[in-house]
Amino acid sequence: MTQKIPATLVPGDGIGPEIVDCALAAFDALGAPFEWDRQIAGLAGVKAEGDPLPARTIASIRRTHLALKGPLETPSGGGYRSSNVRLREEFKLYANLRPARTLIPGGRFDKIDLVVVRENLEGLYIGHEHYIQIGDDPHAVAIASGVNTRQGSRRLLEFAFEHAIAAGRKKVTIVHKANIMKALTGIFLETGQELYEQKYRGRFILDTVIIDACAMKLVLNPWQFDVLVTTNLFGDILSGLVGGLGMTPGANIGADAAIFEAVHGSAPDIAGKGVANPTALLLAAAMMLDHCKLTKMADRLRSSINQTLNADGVRTGDLGGSATTAEFTAALLERIAHA
Secondary structure, three states, X not given: OOOOEEEEEEOOOOOHHHHHHHHHHHHHHHOOOEEXXXXXXXXXXXXXXXXXXXXXXXXXXXXXXXXXXXXXXXXXOOOOOOHHHHHHHHOOOOEEEEEEEOOOOOOOOOOXXXXXXXXXXXXXXXXXXXXXXXXXXXXXXXXXXXEOOHHHHHHHHHHXXXXXXXXXXXXXXXXXXXXXXXXXXXXXXXXXXXXXXXXXEOXXXXXXXXXXXXXXXXXXXXXXXXXXXXXXXXXXXXXXXXXXXXXXXXXXXXXXXXEEEXXXXXXXXXXXXXXXOOXXXXXXXXXXXXXXXXXXXXHHHHHHHHHHHHHOOOOEXXXXXXXXXXXXXXXXXXXXXXX
């Protein structure tokens, strides 16, 4: 009998429960040995317990060290602080891994296979913000502080370099803005260059590029990139350019926990309509299987997704198809059964 793997499940908000159900059905079809502890966070946590990240959700992940999470709603402007950011801080999930690979061939961006490695705990996402009142305007001045440390930069860069080597990647590009933010992103660039010279020269090619030039090059010629490693905000923006959010999975990796998710948001405007594309979360589920050394299951899931999209032509509306979430799930399960 396969040993059960304890894992926390957070269905999330908006379309979260719909796409999580698809991932759970795929896990069941694969025979994945996860033993789920279902918890809540985000808007669901606020409604049920008055907290977007309830203590019992944190306790569950602290016990299992592993979680699959649907998208969580975060209000813009005011309201509560992002549960995603709090989770990363709580479990020191310093590395955010976001692979981008062409799944539907024949388009403008064909045969793309790259990965964004994003620092997850520092930069401008630390939440050190405040307003200064002038006259009658309490929000006359807004100030935010970004913090990057040598230790945090080195930890993330080392993770990216080791991931590149393990995955057989040939080039790593450090993305920065050290021409303007000479200290904040300069320390990241400097640390990466020093680390490369100390430990990694000759094992892959190291390149550097300024963030705005990188965004332009990703649109014009993404094939020139292999691994992109960068600071928090830049990594979040760039991963929106690679592959489309509906197709982009994410893994948040720390020393003592790993949380897997789709990169996209909760999409409340289409929640409950049965039209959500579950591909990003399914690919995150495959990354979760890889993380648990269930490589054959992960490969089988990725192959089944590819066959469903291409051989069967079953696609949701955002990919030019007409399949509902349930229809896509049914087609995927059929593929898994015969993979």
